[in-house]
Amino acid sequence: MKQALTIFLMLILSLNAASAQKNILRGKVVDQNKQPVPGAALVLEGTVRGVQSDNSGNYAMRDIPQGSYVLSVRMLGFKEISVPFSIKEQENLELDLTLQEDLLSLDAFEFSVSRGIMGQERLPEVDRFRINAGKKTEVIRVGEINANLAMNNSRQVFGRTPGISIWENDGSGIQLGVASRGLNPNRSWEFNVRMNGYDITPDPMGYPEAYFTPPMEVVEQIEIIRGASSIQYGSQFGGLMNFVxxxxxxxxxxxxxxxxxxxxxxxxxxxxxxxxxxxxxxxxxxxxxxxxxxxxxxxxxxxxxxxxxxxxxxxxxxxxxxxxxxxxxxxxxxxxxxxxxxxxxxxxxxxxxxxxxxxxxxxxxxxxxxxxxxxxxxxxxxxxxxxxxxxxxxxxxxxxxxxxxxxxxxxxxxxxxxxxxxxxxxxxxxxxxxxxxxxxxxxxxxxxxxxxxxxxxxxxxxxxxxxxxxxxxxxxxxxxxxxxxxxxxxxxxxxxxxxxxxxxxxxxxxxxxxxxxxxxxxxxxxxxxxxxxxxxxxxxxxxxxxxxxxxxxxxxxxxxxxxxxxxxxxxxxxxxxxxxxxxxxxxxxxxxxxxxxxxxxxxxxxxxxxxxxxxxxxxxxxxxxxxxxxxxxxxxxxxxxxxxxxxxxxxxxxxxxxxxxxxxxxxxxxxxxxxxxxxxxxxxxxxxxxxxxxxxxxxxxxxxxxxxxxxxxxxxxxxxxxxxxxxxxxxxxxxxxxxxxxxxxxxxxxxxxxxxxxxxxxxxxxxxxxxxxxxxxxxxxxxxxxxxxxxxxxxxxxxxxxxxxxxxx
CATH class of the missing domain: 2.40.170.20 (TonB-dependent receptor, beta-barrel domain)
Known part of the structure; x- marks a missing residue:
């Protein structure tokens, strides 16, 4: 495993060198007071390309094919902006961006999250390739929870999610046993358990016991859609549980x-x-x-x-x-x-x-x-x-x-x-x-x-x-x-x-x-x-x-x-x-x-x-x-x-x-x-x-x-x-x-x-x-x-x- 990671790092370094001479779009994202805005999402509209601003507000998007684009910038608490630009081959283009605060029109539900009120949210009506509207959903923001993440302490991780029953007999944190609404928690088998949207159980249709649980220290969020997920995921009665x-x-x-x-x-x-x-x-x-x-x-x-x-x-x-x-x-x-x-x-x-x-x-x-x-x-x-x-x-x-x-x-x-x-x-x-x-x-x-x-x-x-x-x-x-x-x-x-x-x-x-x-x-x-x-x-x-x-x-x-x-x-x-x-x-x-x-x-x-x-x-x-x-x-x-x-x-x-x-x-x-x-x-x-x-x-x-x-x-x-x-x-x-x-x-x-x-x-x-x-x-x-x-x-x-x-x- 260590050898594989070494080869992987060498590959990344070689890719860095290979792309060093390509065209670059770079700049800085600031607010109206000229203070840096970290974590802003910058996306080229109509493409799969996107980056985030770093802690100093700087961003860099490399190796963009020459042409005309629209750069969309989104950040919670600020008005979204769209900036058109053109870039040539091997051009180093500087594009600084200023965001205006928009607290009045900000959804209070989202604003409370930005203030750190909780590690729990709900899924948006439409999210990437799925429909969540009209369903009971929960999103557990694991990184915002004070918990023993090293041991996958499920009692703390699911503490804000109502109705989750837990079998607490695996102190090693290797396996997770959770259920909802009176169902059996045995290795979470009444849930359709996935990671990044794909199956991680032996067989969802014949042996759905979840022997594998990713470490909570790397889990960004846990998405739960109750039984209403059955159309898009073929769920068991408990619904979907997806580790992102x-x-x-x-x-x-x-x-x-x-x-x-x-x-x-x-x-x-x-x-x-x-x-x-x-x-x-x-x-x-x-x-x-x-x-x-x-x-x-x-x-x-x-x-x-x-x-x-x-x-x-x-x-x-x-x-x-x-x-x-x-x-x-x-x-x-x-x-x-x-x-x-x-x-x-x-x-x-x-x-x-x-x-x-x-x-x-x-x-x-x-x-x-x-x-x-x-x-x-x-x-x-x-x-x-x-x-x-x-x-x-x-x-x-x-x-x-x-x-x-x-x-x-x-x-x-x-x-x-x-x-x-x-x-x-x-x-x-x-x-x-x-x-x-x-x-x-x-x-x-x-x-x-x-x-x-x-x-x-x-x-x-x-x-x-x-x-x-x-x-x-x-x-x-x-x-x-x-x-x-x-x-x-x-x-x-x-x-x-x-x-x-x-x-x-x-x-x-x-x-x-x-x-x-x-x-x-x-x-x-x-x-x-x-x-x-x-x-x-x-x-x-x-x-x-x-x-x-x-x-x-x-x-x-x-x-x-x-x-x-x-x-x-x-x-x-x-x-x-x-x-x-x-x-x-x-x-x-x-x-x-x-x-x-x-x-x-x-x-x-x-x-x-x-x-x-x-x-x-x-x-x-x-x-x-x-x-x-x-x-x-x-x-x-x-x-x-x-x-x-x-x-x-x-x-x-x-x-x-x-x-x-x-x-x-x-x-x-x-x-x-x-x-x-x-x-x-x-x-x-x-x-x-x-x-x-x-x-x-x-x-x-x-x-x-x-x-x-x-x-x-x-x-x-x-x-x-x-x-x-x-x-x-x-x-x-x-x-x-x-x-x-x-x-x-x-x-x-x-x-x-x-x-x-x-x-x-x-x-x-x-x-x-x-x-x-x-x-x-x-x-x-x-x-x-x-x-x-x-x-x-x-x-x-x-x-x-x-x-x-x-x-x-």
């Missing part, structure tokens, strides 16, 4: 940043970033190394992350890009606890031989082409070459490790995908409307090998003993074709309606060895299925004022039949040959906006219908034998209130302050997630007893997810206190209160956790961050695991400390 990685610095040829963190339990993390823009080329790369012992006994982690991105403006209309992401992890898993063990000492662990690893490589090619001033096309093609490996003693937690041979499970993922999108503006009845359309192809292959006999050692080793085999070895393939179109109809400056359709075709096939019993191979009968269906959506927005609006959306959604749904726990089990994807819809209605420049809010009601849920019931065949039958059994409904508000009382009362500003926020969600008609069966004394889950609360769905916080800012210093107040939940659909011996079912109690973080930079060069997570050392857990990384109770981390020092060059 930091872009190349457009204000300089070369910049370098390093962040180094130390903390409790042997934590050490180093994050190093470089990037810049030179002529038609822009580039960035980062490397993160993170090691630690973990809060609990028998836990440790060692992770490596790296990413390289290069963009090239082939001409004024075509931008080509390449990026590659690499991750390698080595994690010791302490497994779960019984309820008694948790009460006595949550840090204890009885398993020291469990290890987990997820090597991950994601290459992607991108292209953006400007057809005209009104029409743009985007193309992304991507792949995933990855593994999921575990080794350990997997028996129930109340069984003592016999120190014998360990179980080895391995998955190998090979996926390819491509998406092409077009967005265009057109006039209809005197109004500007927007159409977004696209095509998608995805081919995912999973080679699953489980129940292998490993060694009897203590270290990470996924090799089988000599002559050993995997007792379960099968292949799963998913091929997906999709097409979508969504349109904004603007009836006036205040009112718009969005409508859309998505066509899906999913082909799945699974076959191979299911198990070996008494030296007899049990072959899994090939299971092949093809589904074709349409999804529809309609949304609307009405602007009450320029900064406040009502919004509403209805979108059909689905969850494809997963690999786990098609894998019978035993060969006697039967899978319904007519097993259907789970279907349903999301409905939102809300009111959002800003009051001048001192308050932001978004409040609303949601209704999520999750139909055709998959489950297993007992049946009896003609011979009188009882077998388990997996089929679509019933539905659940989640509904409730989500609200977010942030207030700056100092600005509200005094407009300005020499002593800093206070920002109070509250992120509230009250969720009622319950099963509807959902048939169940149990077997008693050889007889099948019918039952129904109707009225039961959905497992893992807390009724209360509230987070509160306050931030104090003074110049370049800020500190944030946050309280997470989470209600209780059940670990199973039967709503079992008293835990079983294995601690896999039972109540998950309510809890409250506080965090305190601070940050400061000096001269925009020296960076300091520090904090205490779980300030009061609350002992709590968010999950009872039925299998790996458990089984049993998975405790959240107790009190930990961290300190970060950074340097920008």
């Amino acid at each position: 990685v930091r872009k190349p610095d457009k204000s300089t040829r070369f910049t370098f940043e390093t962040l180094n963190t130390v903390g409790s339990d042997g934590l050490f993390s180093t994050f190093n970033y470089l990037g810049g823009t030179e002529g038609k080329w822009s580039y960035m790369a980062y490397y993160q190394k993170r090691v630690g012992n973990g809060w609990r006994e028998n836990s440790s982690f060692d992770t490596d992350h790296a990413h390289v991105l290069v963009n090239y403006a082939a001409n004024n209309r075509l931008m080509l890009g390449f990026e590659m992401t690499y991750m390698d992890t080595e994690s010791q898993q302490p497994a779960g606890l019984t309820d008694e063990q948790f009460r006595n000492d949550p840090r204890v662990s009885t398993r020291e031989r469990n290890w987990f690893s997820t090597p991950w490589v994601i290459p992607a090619l991108t292209a953006e082409y400007i057809v005209s001033d009104k029409t743009k096309i985007s193309w992304k093609t991507f792949a995933t070459f990855a593994e999921r490996n575990s080794v350990g003693f997997m028996r129930p937690i109340f069984q003592e490790d016999d120190l014998g041979n360990r179980q080895v499970d391995r998955d190998f993922y090979t996926t390819y995908g491509s998406e092409i999108r077009m967005i265009t503006e057109y006039a209809l009845f005197g109004k500007s409307n927007t159409l977004a359309a696209g095509l998608r192809y995805f081919n995912g292959f999973i080679d699953r090998k489980q129940l292998g006999e490993g060694d009897n050692g203590r270290r990470m080793n996924f090799d089988l003993v000599e002559g050993g085999i995997f007792q379960r070895d099968f292949d799963f393939r998913n091929i997906n074709h999709a097409a979508f179109a969504e349109n904004i109809f603007r009836f006036s400056d205040k009112f718009l309606v969005t409508t859309g359709l998505r066509y899906e075709r999913i082909f799945s096939n699974m076959e191979g060895l299911f198990n070996i019993v008494n030296d007899q191979e049990q072959i899994l009968l090939p299971q092949t299925r093809t589904r074709n269906f349409l999804l529809g959506a309609v949304g609307a927005e009405y602007k009450v004022t320029p900064s406040m609006e009502f919004y509403s959306n209805f979108s059909q959604a689905y969850r494809p039949v997963l690999i786990s749904d098609l894998t019978p726990p035993a060969t006697t089990d039967v899978i319904d040959e007519n097993l259907q994807d789970s279907r349903g819809f999301n409905f939102d209605i809300g009111y959002r906006g800003a009051v001048q420049n001192w308050m932001k809010f978004d409040v609303g009601y949601f209704y999520l219908n999750y139909a055709d849920r998959i489950g297993t019931i007992a049946r009896m065949n003609e011979a009188g034998e009882i077998f388990q039958f997996r089929t679509n059994l019933g539905n659940s409904v989640s509904q409730g209130f989500e609200g977010y508000v942030e207030i700056d009382p100092v600005t509200a009362l005094a407009k300005t302050s020499r002593f800093g500003y206070l920002h109070f926020f509250a992120s509230l969600a009250f969720i009622d997630a319950r099963y509807g008609d959902f048939a169940t069966t149990t077997v008693r004394d050889g007889e099948i007893v019918q039952g129904n889950l109707q009225g039961n609360r959905v497992e893992n769905a807390a009724r209360r997810i509230n987070r509160y916080g306050v931030t104090y800012r003074y110049n370049r210093f800020s500190t944030t206190w946050q309280l997470s107040d989470i209600g209780d939940a059940f670990a199973d659909a039967s709503n079992t209160v008293t835990p079983n011996a294995a601690a896999t079912v039972g109540l998950i109690p309510a809890y409250q956790v506080q965090d305190l973080s601070a940050s400061m930079d000096i001269n925009r060069r020296y960076i300091f961050r520090a904090g205490i997570n779980n300030l009061t050392n609350e002992m709590y857990f968010t999950r009872r695991a039925g299998g790996y990384p458990g089984p049993g109770i998975m405790p959240g981390d107790g009190r930990t400390f961290y300190f970060t020092f950074g340097l920008k060059l």
Whole structure:
């Protein structure tokens, strides 16, 4: 990896030298008082070329083909200007620009962001190649949040996003487990998880578990579109969660940043970033190394992350890009606890031989082409070459490790995908409307090998003993074709309606060895299925004022039949040959906006219908034998209130302050997630007893997810206190209160956790961050695991400390 980065830097330096003699447009951006304006966006209209002004207001745009252009300059809080100019070959043209303040016409919602009131925004109505109007959206500006970013502390990162439930059992920060609206947080599998707009999970249609999470220190923002994203992204019920990685610095040829963190339990993390823009080329790369012992006994982690991105403006209309992401992890898993063990000492662990690893490589090619001033096309093609490996003693937690041979499970993922999108503006009845359309192809292959006999050692080793085999070895393939179109109809400056359709075709096939019993191979009968269906959506927005609006959306959604749904726990089990994807819809209605420049809010009601849920019931065949039958059994409904508000009382009362500003926020969600008609069966004394889950609360769905916080800012210093107040939940659909011996079912109690973080930079060069997570050392857990990384109770981390020092060059 180091050699690759060296070659990459040499390439950039050679490109610098090659472009040194080309024509240059340069100058300085200042305000009406002749003070420099840093961070202004300068774009050649109708092209893909653009740069930013640096901290001194200077800018330089190199290697522009000769001709006549219009330079557009945009900056929050200033009037946009457009300046025509002409440039000749090898000309060095000086063009200084003066911006005029425009605070009166500035949207108060945007102005509050410029004052640093929050690290959360919403997506604009139209954003690059997608339509967001009429949808509930959130944008988490990670860089504006006081949080333990080195450890990907999701409780802090998602603190301002209402209704996000989090499984806090992975203190290493390697994996993220989040959900919304009463859905299951297991590795975020109810979200369509992407990075820079392309897939990063093994298979969104068959195995959507997100084993890979980019380091938050390089994430510029996290974009969340609730279930209303189903038309443009083919979402699961949770919607879209897209990690946008930091872009190349457009204000300089070369910049370098390093962040180094130390903390409790042997934590050490180093994050190093470089990037810049030179002529038609822009580039960035980062490397993160993170090691630690973990809060609990028998836990440790060692992770490596790296990413390289290069963009090239082939001409004024075509931008080509390449990026590659690499991750390698080595994690010791302490497994779960019984309820008694948790009460006595949550840090204890009885398993020291469990290890987990997820090597991950994601290459992607991108292209953006400007057809005209009104029409743009985007193309992304991507792949995933990855593994999921575990080794350990997997028996129930109340069984003592016999120190014998360990179980080895391995998955190998090979996926390819491509998406092409077009967005265009057109006039209809005197109004500007927007159409977004696209095509998608995805081919995912999973080679699953489980129940292998490993060694009897203590270290990470996924090799089988000599002559050993995997007792379960099968292949799963998913091929997906999709097409979508969504349109904004603007009836006036205040009112718009969005409508859309998505066509899906999913082909799945699974076959191979299911198990070996008494030296007899049990072959899994090939299971092949093809589904074709349409999804529809309609949304609307009405602007009450320029900064406040009502919004509403209805979108059909689905969850494809997963690999786990098609894998019978035993060969006697039967899978319904007519097993259907789970279907349903999301409905939102809300009111959002800003009051001048001192308050932001978004409040609303949601209704999520999750139909055709998959489950297993007992049946009896003609011979009188009882077998388990997996089929679509019933539905659940989640509904409730989500609200977010942030207030700056100092600005509200005094407009300005020499002593800093206070920002109070509250992120509230009250969720009622319950099963509807959902048939169940149990077997008693050889007889099948019918039952129904109707009225039961959905497992893992807390009724209360509230987070509160306050931030104090003074110049370049800020500190944030946050309280997470989470209600209780059940670990199973039967709503079992008293835990079983294995601690896999039972109540998950309510809890409250506080965090305190601070940050400061000096001269925009020296960076300091520090904090205490779980300030009061609350002992709590968010999950009872039925299998790996458990089984049993998975405790959240107790009190930990961290300190970060950074340097920008």
